[in-house]
Amino acid sequence: MSAIWVYAPVISEGPHAAALELLTKARTLGDQVAAVALGPGASAAAEELGSHGASTVYAGDDAVYVEHPGRPAADALATLVDRHHPALILFPTTYDARDVAGRLQARTGSTLMSNATDLPARDRARTEIFGGAKVVDVELGGPEPRLVLVRPHSFPAEPAGGSAEVVPIDVDLADDRRGARIVERHEEAAAGPKLEEAPVVIAGGRGLGGPEAFGILDDLASAIGGAAVGASRAAVDAGWVPYSFQIGQTGKTVKPEVYLAVGISGALQHVVGMKGARRIVAINKDAEAPILKMADLGVVGDLFQIVPQLAEEIRRRRSAG
Amino acid sequence: MDVVVFTKFVPDPQGTPTLGPDHLLVRGADGALDPGDEYGLELALQLVEAEGGHVTAVSMGPEEALAGLQRALAMGADDGVLITDASLRGADALGTARVLAAALAGRTWDLAIAGVESTDGYTGTVPATIAELVDAAGISAVRRLERAEAGIRVERQVEAGFDVLECPLPAVITVTAGANEPRYPSLKGIMQAKQKPLERLGIEDLGLSADDVAPTQAVVEVTDAPSTAGGEVIVAGDDAVARIADLLAEAKVI
Numbered sequence: 369m370s371a372i373w374v375y376a377p378v379i380s381e382g383p384h385a386a387a388l389e390l391l392t393k394a395r396t397l398g399d400q401v402a403a404v405a406l407g408p409g410a411s412a413a414a415e416e417l418g419s420h421g422a423s424t425v426y427a428g429d430d431a432v433y434v435e436h437p438g439r440p441a442a443d444a445l446a447t448l449v450d451r452h453h454p455a456l457i458l459f460p461t462t463y464d465a466r467d468v469a470g471r472l473q474a475r476t477g478s479t480l481m482s483n484a485t486d487l488p489a490r491d492r493a494r495t496e497i498f499g500g501a502k503v504v505d506v507e508l509g510g511p512e513p514r515l516v517l518v519r520p521h522s523f524p525a526e527p528a529g530g531s532a533e534v535v536p537i538d539v540d541l542a543d544d545r546r547g548a549r550i551v552e553r554h555e556e557a558a559a560g561p562k563l564e565e566a567p568v569v570i571a572g573g574r575g576l577g578g579p580e581a582f583g584i585l586d587d588l589a590s591a592i593g594g595a596a597v598g599a600s601r602a603a604v605d606a607g608w609v610p611y612s613f614q615i616g617q618t619g620k621t622v623k624p625e626v627y628l629a630v631g632i633s634g635a636l637q638h639v640v641g642m643k644g645a646r647r648i649v650a651i652n653k654d655a656e657a658p659i660l661k662m663a664d665l666g667v668v669g670d671l672f673q674i675v676p677q678l679a680e681e682i683r684r685r686r687s688a689g
Numbered sequence: 690m691d692v693v694v695f696t697k698f699v700p701d702p703q704g705t706p707t708l709g710p711d712h713l714l715v716r717g718a719d720g721a722l723d724p725g726d727e728y729g730l731e732l733a734l735q736l737v738e739a740e741g742g743h744v745t746a747v748s749m750g751p752e753e754a755l756a757g758l759q760r761a762l763a764m765g766a767d768d769g770v771l772i773t774d775a776s777l778r779g780a781d782a783l784g785t786a787r788v789l790a791a792a793l794a795g796r797t798w799d800l801a802i803a804g805v806e807s808t809d810g811y812t813g814t815v816p817a818t819i820a821e822l823v824d825a826a827g828i829s830a831v832r833r834l835e836r837a838e839a840g841i842r843v844e845r846q847v848e849a850g851f852d853v854l855e856c857p858l859p860a861v862i863t864v865t866a867g868a869n870e871p872r873y874p875s876l877k878g879i880m881q882a883k884q885k886p887l888e889r890l891g892i893e894d895l896g897l898s899a900d901d902v903a904p905t906q907a908v909v910e911v912t913d914a915p916s917t918a919g920g921e922v923i924v925a926g927d928d929a930v931a932r933i934a935d936l937l938a939e940a941k942v943i
Contacts, residue, residue: 437845437854438817438827463805463830463847470817471827473783474790479905480782482812496914498706503912510783510905517814547826548856551842556850568942592943605867611846617811625940628933637811647940648920649933660922665936669925677930682943685934 370455370512371400371424372490375445375465376417377433378407386460388420388525390518394458395421395528397490402426403532404448404457406433406441411534418532420525425532428539432546437464439547442471444539449476454513456490461517469515479508480515483617485522490514499636500643520621521564521644556610560589563615566596569624571615571642572608573600575631575652575671579608584675585630591679598622600632616641631671634659651675690742690858692733693796695789695803695816696761697723698754702808712908713779714809716750722757725804727764727871729864732834733802734765734872740836742799743767747792749777749785755887762882763874769885774892776899784902786818791895793823800841801861805830820861827861828854832868 372394376387383405394401403422405413407429414425426448432440445457445468457472459465461483473480486494491508493516508514563569570585570592582597589595598620599613615622617637627645632638634650634657642648643662650663651671660666667674698720700706707715733744746761748754749772758769772788780788793801801820806813813829820827826840832851833844840858844851846865856862874882892902923929937943 438829439821442821463845466813467817467827467829470782470786470814471821473814474786474818474821477783480812480814480818481906482782482814492909500914502708503914504712504908505910507907507909508905509907544857548828548843548854548860550852550854552853553847554850554852568937592937594942601866605865607867610850611865612848612850618805618813625942626937647936649936651933655922655924661920663920663922665932666920666922667925667929667933668922669929674925674930674933678933681930681934682937685938685943 370453371402372398373454373457373513374401374403374422375457375459375468376403376405376413377460377462377464378405378410378413380409382409383413383417384460384462385525386518386520388416389521389523390458390460391417391420391422392526393487393523397456397487402454404445406444408434411536414532414534418530419527421528421530422532423530424535426535426537428537430539432541434550436546436549438467438471439545440539440541441468442475443541443545444537445472446475447539448537449513457513457515458487459515459517461519466517469517473515476513477511478513478515479510480517481506481508482517484516484518487516496640499639521623556612561594561596563596563598563613563620563622566594567625568592568595568628569598569615569622569642569645570595570628570630571598571600571632572603572630573632574602574606576603576608581672582609584672588675588679591682600635600638629659629663630675632659633657634662690736690740690799691745691797692737692742693745693747693793693798693801694726694730694733694761694766695801696726696730696746696748696757697804697807698748698750698757699723699807699809706809708911711779712911717753720753720756722760723804723808725806725808725866728866728868729802729804730761730764730766731869731871732864733800735869736800736834745770745796747789748772749788758887759882760874762885763878764872765878767885768887770888770890772890772892772895776892776902779904780902781904781906782812782815782818783905786815786822787897787901788892788895789815790819790822791897792890793819795895799858801859803861803863805863805865816861816863823861825859825861826856828856829863830865831862832865834862
C-alpha cells in the first residue's frame with residue numbers, strides 16, 4: 369500500500385503545529401506515513417515529526433523555501449511525488465500551503481480538496497459548508513496523489529514515540545523559476561496570550577464602529593485576565609486591527625472555554641473559526657443577528673454600555689471574592 | 690500594463706445558500722459579482738489608469754454570469770470574456786484552473802488578478818494552479834501593490850503580520866478584501882458597459898475537451914450538522930451583565 373504524506377512547513381519554532389495534527393491523523397489511515405519538511409531546520413524537525421507518526425522525513429533545509437513562497441516547495445514536492453508515488457498528501461490550511469498545493473495540482477493533475485475537517489478514509493474527505501450547518505463527504509477520484517488541505521485543530525496532535533529516517537532532498541531550482549521573493553518581514557502580533565491558546569477570546573466586529581473601540585475589549589480582557597482579543601474579517605478589512613487578529617475561514621480557528629462575540633453578526637466565514645468554543649456569548653444590538661441563535665447566551669443591547677459594565681462587574685467580584 | 694481580472698458570479702452573498710438534489714450549489718439569476726473580486730478589479734483599474742494598458746474581466750460560469758461581467762465592465766474594465774459550456778457544470782478546482790489558464794494563454798497579459806477565495810466555494814487554490822499551468826510567478830493575499838524595477842513590489846498578509854515581496858512579471862496574484870475601496874459603477878459606466886466588447890467562448894475554443902474539465906471528486910453524502918442550538922437570548926437590562934459574569938464564573942475563567 370502506498371504512503372500517506374504530510375506537508376510540514378518548518379518555521380523558526382520548528383515544524384508547523386498543524387503538521388503534527390495531520391501526522392497524528394495520517395497514522396490512523398495507513399502504515400506508511402512520511403513528512404515533507406521544508407525550510408531551514410527541517411532536518412532538526414525530523415525528531416518531532418517522527419514522534420508524531422512519520423517513519424520517513426524528506427527534509428529540505430534550504431532557505432529558498434522561506435524566501436520564495438510557493439514555487440520552490442511545489443517543485444520539491446512534485447519531484448518527490450515522481451519518485452515515490454504517495455497515495456495522499458495532507459496540507460495544513462495556510463496561505464502558503466494553499467499555494468503549494470495549488471501549484472502541485474497543476475503538475476500532478478490530481479484532485480485537490482480544500483477546507484477538510486476530517487478524513488473518514490484514504491479516498492474520502494469531509495468538510496462543513498454553510499458555516500457548519502451541513503456536513504459533506506467527498507469522494508476523491510482521479511490520479512494519485514490526492515491532495516487535501518485540512519483546517520487547523522481538526523485533530524489533536526499526539527506523539528506516538530516513533531522515530532523517522534531522514535532523507536535529505538536537493539532541489540536544483542533555476543533562479544528564474546523561484547518566483548516572488550520576500551524582501552522584508554513585519555510583525556503585527558498582538559500583546560497578551562495567543563488567540564489559539566487563550567481560555568477566553570473576545571472578538572470585535574463591524575459593530576465596534578472603529579479602531580478606538582477595541583480599547584474597551586482590551587480592558588475587558590485585562591479584567592478577565594488571560595483573555596485574548598480577536599476580530600471578525602469585517603473589522604480587519606476595515607483596517608481597524610491587523611490580520612493577525614482575524615478569526616474565521618481565512619483567519620485563525622479558536623476553541624476557547626468562552627468566546628465573547630462583540631458587535632459581530634455571525635457571517636458563515638466567521639462562524640467556522642469559532643464554533644468549536646465550549647461556550648459562546650454574543651452581544652449585538654441587532655436582535656436578528658445570526659450569532660445570537662448559536663450563542664449559549666445572547667444579549668441584545670449596546671456593546672458600548674455592556675462591555676465596560678462587564679469589566680467593572682468582574683473587577684468588583686474579584687475584589688469582593 | 691495589460692491586466693486580466695478573474696471574476697466569479699456567485700449566489701447572492703446576503704442570501705441563504707441551498708444545495709440541489711445533485712449536491713451542487715443552486716445558482717440562479719439572483720447572484721452577484723463576487724464581492725471579493727471587486728478589490729482586485731479596483732486594483733487593476735487603478736494600475737491601468739496610472740500607466741496605461743488594458744483591463745480584461747474573465748468569468749467562467751453559466752449564462753447568468755453575464756450580469757457579473759457587466760458589473761465589472763460598468764466599473765471600468767475594457768472588455769469581458771465569458772466562458773460558458775455545458776461540460777463545466779459542477780467543475781472542480783482543477784477543471785476551473787485549466788479553463789482560466791487556457792483563457793490566459795491565448796492573450797498577452799502582464800498581471801492576472803483573482804480574489805483570495807470565492808465567497809461561495811472558499812477553495813482558495815485555483816489562482817496558484819493557474820500560475821503553475823501558465824508557468825508564471827504568483828503571490829497570494831496581496832494587500833498593497835506598486836510597480837518596481839523587478840516587476841511589482843507588494844505587501845502580503847501572513848500569519849504574523851505582513852511581508853514585502855518583489856516579483857517578476859507576468860504574475861498571478863490574489864488580492865485581499867480591504868486592499869482598497871472598490872468604486873461603484875457610475876451611470877455613465879453602466880451605459881458604456883453595454884457597448885464594450887464581450888467575447889463568448891466554449892471550452893473547445895480554448896483547446897480543451899470535456900475530459901480535461903471532468904470533476905475529479907464527487908459529493909457522496911450531505912448531512913445536517915448536529916445543531917448547536919440551546920442558547921438563550923435576553924435583552925440588555927439590569928441583569929444582563931451579571932448573567933455574562935455568571936457564565937464566565939461557571940466556566941471557571943474568572
